Amino acid sequence: xxxxxxxxxxxxxxxxxxxxxxxxxxxxxxxxxxxxxxxxxxxxxxxxxxxxxxxxxxxxxxxxxxxxxxxxxxxxxxxxxxxxxxxxxxxxxxxxxxxxxxxxxxxxxxxxxxxxxxxxxxxxxxxxxxxxxxxxxxxxxxxxxxxxxxxxxxxxxxxxxxxxxxxxxxxxxxxxxxxxxxxxxxxxxxxxxxxxxxxxxxxxxxxxxxxxxxxxxxxxxxxxxxxxxxxxxxxxxxxxxxxxxxxxxxxxxxxxxxxxxxxxxxxxxxxxxxxxxxxxxxxxxxxxxxxxxxxxxxxxxxxxxxxxxxxxxxxxxxxxxxxxxxxxxxxxxxxxxxxxxxxxxxxxxxxxxxxxxxxxxxxxxxxxxxxxxxxxxxxxxxxxxxxxxxxxxxxxxxxxxxxxxxxxxxxxxxxxxxxx
Amino acid sequence: xxxxxxxxxxxxxxxxxxxxxxxxxxxxxxxxxxxxxxxxxxxxxxxxxxxxxxxxxxxxxxxxxxxxxxxxxxxxxxxxxxxxxxxxxxxxxxxxxxxxxxxxxxxxxxxxxxxxxxxxxxxxxxxxxxxxxxxxxxxxxxxxxxxxxxxxxxxxxxxxxxxxxxxxxxxxxxxxxxxxxxxxxxxxxxxxxxxxxxxxxxxxxxxxxxxxxxxxxxxxxxxxxxxxxxxxxxxxxxxxxxxxxxxxxxxxxxxxxxxxxxxxxxxxxxxxxxxxxxxxxxxxxxxxxxxxxxxxxxxxxxxxxxxxxxxxxxxxxxxxxxxxxxxxxxxxxxxxxxxxxxxxxxxxxxxxxxxxxxxxxxxxxxxxxxxxxxxxxxxxxxxxxxxxxxxxxxxxxxxxxxxxxxxxxxxxxxxxxxxx
Numbered sequence: 001x002x003x004x005x006x007x008x009x010x011x012x013x014x015x016x017x018x019x020x021x022x023x024x025x026x027x028x029x030x031x032x033x034x035x036x037x038x039x040x041x042x043x044x045x046x047x048x049x050x051x052x053x054x055x056x057x058x059x060x061x062x063x064x065x066x067x068x069x070x071x072x073x074x075x076x077x078x079x080x081x082x083x084x085x086x087x088x089x090x091x092x093x094x095x096x097x098x099x100x101x102x103x104x105x106x107x108x109x110x111x112x113x114x115x116x117x118x119x120x121x122x123x124x125x126x127x128x129x130x131x132x133x134x135x136x137x138x139x140x141x142x143x144x145x146x147x148x149x150x151x152x153x154x155x156x157x158x159x160x161x162x163x164x165x166x167x168x169x170x171x172x173x174x175x176x177x178x179x180x181x182x183x184x185x186x187x188x189x190x191x192x193x194x195x196x197x198x199x200x201x202x203x204x205x206x207x208x209x210x211x212x213x214x215x216x217x218x219x220x221x222x223x224x225x226x227x228x229x230x231x232x233x234x235x236x237x238x239x240x241x242x243x244x245x246x247x248x249x250x251x252x253x254x255x256x257x258x259x260x261x262x263x264x265x266x267x268x269x270x271x272x273x274x275x276x277x278x279x280x281x282x283x284x285x286x287x288x289x290x291x292x293x294x295x296x297x298x299x300x301x302x303x304x305x306x307x308x309x310x311x312x313x314x315x316x317x318x319x320x321x322x323x324x325x326x327x328x329x330x331x332x333x334x335x336x337x338x339x340x341x342x343x344x345x346x347x348x349x350x351x352x353x354x355x356x357x358x359x360x361x362x363x364x365x366x367x368x369x370x371x372x373x374x375x376x377x378x379x380x381x382x383x384x385x386x387x388x389x390x391x392x393x394x395x396x397x398x399x400x401x402x403x404x405x406x407x408x409x410x411x412x413x414x415x416x417x418x419x420x
Numbered sequence: 421x422x423x424x425x426x427x428x429x430x431x432x433x434x435x436x437x438x439x440x441x442x443x444x445x446x447x448x449x450x451x452x453x454x455x456x457x458x459x460x461x462x463x464x465x466x467x468x469x470x471x472x473x474x475x476x477x478x479x480x481x482x483x484x485x486x487x488x489x490x491x492x493x494x495x496x497x498x499x500x501x502x503x504x505x506x507x508x509x510x511x512x513x514x515x516x517x518x519x520x521x522x523x524x525x526x527x528x529x530x531x532x533x534x535x536x537x538x539x540x541x542x543x544x545x546x547x548x549x550x551x552x553x554x555x556x557x558x559x560x561x562x563x564x565x566x567x568x569x570x571x572x573x574x575x576x577x578x579x580x581x582x583x584x585x586x587x588x589x590x591x592x593x594x595x596x597x598x599x600x601x602x603x604x605x606x607x608x609x610x611x612x613x614x615x616x617x618x619x620x621x622x623x624x625x626x627x628x629x630x631x632x633x634x635x636x637x638x639x640x641x642x643x644x645x646x647x648x649x650x651x652x653x654x655x656x657x658x659x660x661x662x663x664x665x666x667x668x669x670x671x672x673x674x675x676x677x678x679x680x681x682x683x684x685x686x687x688x689x690x691x692x693x694x695x696x697x698x699x700x701x702x703x704x705x706x707x708x709x710x711x712x713x714x715x716x717x718x719x720x721x722x723x724x725x726x727x728x729x730x731x732x733x734x735x736x737x738x739x740x741x742x743x744x745x746x747x748x749x750x751x752x753x754x755x756x757x758x759x760x761x762x763x764x765x766x767x768x769x770x771x772x773x774x775x776x777x778x779x780x781x782x783x784x785x786x787x788x789x790x791x792x793x794x795x796x797x798x799x800x801x802x803x804x805x806x807x808x809x810x811x812x813x814x815x816x817x818x819x820x821x822x823x824x825x826x827x828x829x830x831x832x833x834x835x836x837x838x839x840x
Contacts, residue, residue: 002676005473026470033468041685042462046800048650050446053425082501083679084651090678094536112677116514118538214515228468230684256422257532258510261502263683264650265461380466392671 003108003358011352022404023374027163027317029227031290031383032376034283037226037269044268050261053252055081055235059267062274063235069276070195072209072218079240080251081262081270085193085221085234088251089157091258092217092236093117095250096187098154101143103134105164105319105359105369106321106356107191110157123360124144126169129310131162131319132168132191136176143184144257155187160205161194161314164359164369166295167200168198171206178211187243190214193234196225196284198314199292205314214241222273224261224315225284233262233270244323291316293392295372297402302370305409319356322366325413329366337364339411349408375401423528423778428621442824443794445772447583449647450794451710451803454703457646457689464688468566471684473676475501475655479687481653482694489696490615492629492638498658500680501690502669503640505613505654508671509577511678511686512637512656513537515670516607518574523554525584525739525779525789527611542566543571543780546589549730551582551739552611553589556596560744563604580625581614581734584779584789586715588618588733589628594797598631607663608636613654616645616704618734619712634661642693644735645704653682653690706807706839711736713812715792717822722790736793737775742786745833749786751832757784761832769828795796795821 007025015021054060059081064074082088090113093100100114101122111121124134124142134142134156146153158177161168169177181188188208196204209216221234238244238251255261262270272279295316302309307320322329322341329335335344338355345351345368356367376386377397386392393399410416427445428498459520474480479501484494491770499838502508510533513520520534521542531541544554544562554562554576566573578597581588589597601608608628615625640655658664658671675681682690693700715736719729727740742749742761749755755764758775765771776787796806797817808814813819828834 002473002673002680004468005676005680008470009472028470033466038465041465045458045461046453048648050428050448050650052429053422083683086677087507087679109677116674116677230468230470230681230685232679232681253421254536256425257506257529257536259507259652259679260422260425261650261652263503263652265685266683271469413523 002112002154003354007352007354014350020404021350022401022408024370024372025353025354027371027373028229029224029287029316030376031227031287031387032380033228034226034279036279037228037273040269041231041265044265047264047268049060049264051264051267053235053256053261056267056271059235059271059274062271063237066274067218067237070204072207072237074237075240078240078244078248078284078403080236080238080248080255081267082234082236082255083232083259083262085191085219085223085236087259088219088234088236089189089191090116091251091254092189092219093119093155094115094248094254096155098152099146101134101139101153101186101188102360103158103170104357105125105361106132106157106159107163108358118283119193120151121360122151127173128167130169130173131167132159133173134158136173136180139180143186153186155189156181156188157191159191160207161198161213161246163194163315164317165310165311165319166312166315166317168205170229173209174206174208178208178216181208181215184387186215187247188212189251190216190218192218192220193224194315195220197291197316199288200313209237209239214239214314215243217247224272225287226273226280227287231263231266231269233266233275234343251285290376290392291373291386294375297393298370298372301402301406301409305413305415318370318372318373319367319400320370325368328414329412334414335412336366338367339364341366341368344412345408349404350410351405351408378411422439422532423774427772427774434770439770440824441770442821442828443772444790444792445774447791447793448649449644449707450738450796451647451707451807452644452800453648456699457693459671460692461651461685463744464685467684467688469684470681471687473672473681474499476691479655479691479694482691483657484695486637486694487657489596490624492627492636492657494657495660498660498664498668500656500658500668500675501687502654502656502675503652503679503682505611505639505643505656507679508639508654508656509533509609509611510536511671512609513539513575514638514674515667516575518572519557519566521554521573521576521606522780523552523578525776525781526552526577526579528778531780540571541780542571547593549587550593551585551587551730553597554578556600557595558601559597559600560604560630563606564797573606575609576601576608576626577610577611580627581618581737583614583735584737585730585739586735586737587730588625594626595629595631598628598636601628601635602632605665607636608632610636610638612638612640613644614735615640615671617708617711618738619708620662620733629657631658634659635663637667639836642690645707646693646700647707651683651686651689653686655694695788710796710806710812711793714818716789716793717813718792718825719824721822721829725833725835736791738790738792739787740790748834749832753832755832756786758787759784761786761788764832765828768831769824771825771828789813
């Protein structure tokens with residue numbers, strides 16, 4: 001079971017039972033649907049034909065334009081849409097075949113998906129601050145060793161920007177990764193679903209598609225930038241190369257057997273969104289600003305409490321390391337690892353987070369992933385207010401959430417609860 | 421690539437190029453969305469949360485009621501919704517594991533899905549007129565032989581009513597299948613997506629869930645009875661037993677890694693539809709009547725032309741056998757098998773059909789599958805007229821389609837084109 005979805009559901013049950021819970025486990029974006037996007041979906045409610053397996057021509061052309069505006073010329077004929085980028089990633093693993101190199105830590109589903117298709121993940125740690133990209137220094141050794149052991153790694157998954165660390169690997173790291181992938185003949189699957197959530201828009205995440213264009217598949221969706229996870233829509237951009245065209249054929253074939261086509265009414269709305277008219281761009285900008293303000297507020301609290309947190313540059317995730325507090329946590333609470341942290345915060349304080357182990361880390365390190373995207377309010381009215389508030393941190397419901405977080409942190413670390 | 425989807429797309433390209441094509445390959449239901457269903461989807465356009473992996477409580481309760489009204493008491497906690505019954509079938513194969521017994525002929529995707537997950541289909545022919553259910557007389561031998569050869573068949577897929585034959589296996593056949601599945605310890609996956617399209621509603625298809633309730637998973641969706649294939653929604657009913665509960669856990673876990681949850685706005689509309697208010701029941705009845713009238717008209721023409729056709733009792737499919745015309749077809753056209761038939765009808769007459777080989781038949785028999793569900797018109801106005809016409813066969817566009825079919829058949833068989 002996907003750890004994020006399971007944790008979200010457990011917390012929802014507690015909330016329904018009347019508890020005040022602080023949902024920081026799953027990365028669902030708690031923001032309303034942009035009204036124009038909602039209208040587009042409603043207007044397409046009569047769309048009941050399957051349409052082409054890789055999605056409508058309108059959607060593929062629109063997604064191609066989206067990538068072109070980000071410096072990646074794209075043939076709409078090499079775009080494949082699916083019911084979420086998660087199914088696309090799964091189908092890509094099937095289409096590429098063989099084993100899969102995954103960064104550690106990385107999103108819960110890459111390794112799980114690899115196992116489902118009978119592949120084995122080849123875990124490679126990231127370098128500090130370079131979340132989402134296997135450390136190039138270690139990648140070659142890991143792949144060489146795996147091949148020597150009779151395994152068949154054929155692709156490497158990267159996340160740019162990164163979940164769970166909220167960091168963005170540097171262009172240098174991405175360049176080295178791309179060069180190594182070419183040397184080792186690996187397909188790169190670059191999950192760029194957070195690409196519009198880099199706070200400083202003048203320094204976007206570097207895509208490996210710039211450096212190894214012949215072998216990089218880019219995936220994205222509208223789940224994170226426009227908060228429509230429940231609509232299930234994602235797109236993949238396949239390389240314009242021999243590798244890419246062969247992979248495209250296999251991907252469409254797999255898609256035709258697993259899901260037929262993406263939901264037709266959603267495709268219409270997605271085609272509009274990827275076209276990025278001004279209201280979409282403005283909404284994404286407002287969301288990005290809100291994420292940054294809230295995630296930085298939480299990061300500040302974690303740092304003040306003594307945890308180590310890499311400087312967050314994107315997304316709505318933090319990946320604090322409580323190692324510096326190891327002795328205190330063991331002595332005061334019997335907390336020795338990420339699993340203990342999750343239990344302590346969840347059971348004593350209704351704060352839902354995920355242990356580092358859910359992201360592929362071995363040995364249950366004293367780390368958790370904290371997602372801040374569901375602190376904006378419980379209904380659309382509050383969430384809309386959060387999007388437009390001059391200082392979202394002053395909104396009473398967000399303050400209450402942060403106070404609950406402060407109380408939990410203070411109890412954990414033995415500090416005094418700070419006063420607002 | 422799914423043969424039906426590929427054939428549909430090829431035909432659509434010819435149509436766009438200006439040809440008059442007769443789309444009888446894919447089984448997409450060419451009927452409009454019921455207006456109230458469209459309104460429900462539009463009203464749920466603000467639903468952007470993932471919600472529970474197996475679908476909303478409302479949808480699961482509604483689907484449970486749907487099955488209860490068909491004599492299958494159902495725990496909503498054992499219902500799993502997905503983005504189509506196709507992904508559900510795929511995830512079920514992964515959740516059950518092992519190899520899969522499939523009837524021959526059967527829907528194009530069962531065997532293909534089995535291969536995708538690394539399983540191997542164990543093909544077992546149907547008995548004459550008992551489409552969708554492996555002949556129980558041969559099932560035991562096939563499973564025993566497969567196991568002796570080191571393979572691991574753990575489940576059998578059945579289709580009730582059947583695609584491609586349009587027949588419905590008898591209660592006796594279903595009972596024997598259920599008893600054998602128990603004896604051989606096989607899970608039964610019963611694809612009942614056509615269950616509302618049995619023409620004589622007083623003799624519904626018998627579900628194996630009545631006879632082997634502890635091991636039968638039933639799947640269905642709204643694609644066929646309400647023509648919303650493009651919406652992507654399906655439901656599975658898992659057995660209320662130890663087997664069923666273990667399988668439920670694995671299925672939800674697989675679903676969480678592959679697709680997260682079904683599209684939320686579609687779930688709202690599906691919850692309404694499975695509740696079967698009068699306008700839904702009436703629409704399904706009108707569609708059923710239309711399917712029956714048109715499929716019987718086509719069956720009559722095939723029989724008159726000398727093909728063998730099993731009496732059609734459900735769906736919108738026919739599976740004519742041109743064996744009786746073998747000598748003539750070989751001599752007059754060099755047509756020796758289903759592939760030749762498809763080429764002849766497609767290239768010379770723009771008539772799209774599928775060869776028997778697409779349904780798992782070996783040796784390219786002189787059979788094709790003919791789907792009649794896209795003959796109702798090319799736009800919603802004509803399709804609505806077809807649903808309500810006292811005699812749909814008299815509508816000019818349906819007459820034109822049938823005349824095109826007559827011309828193709830006459831050319832094929834050397835008969836004279838009948839005059840209307």
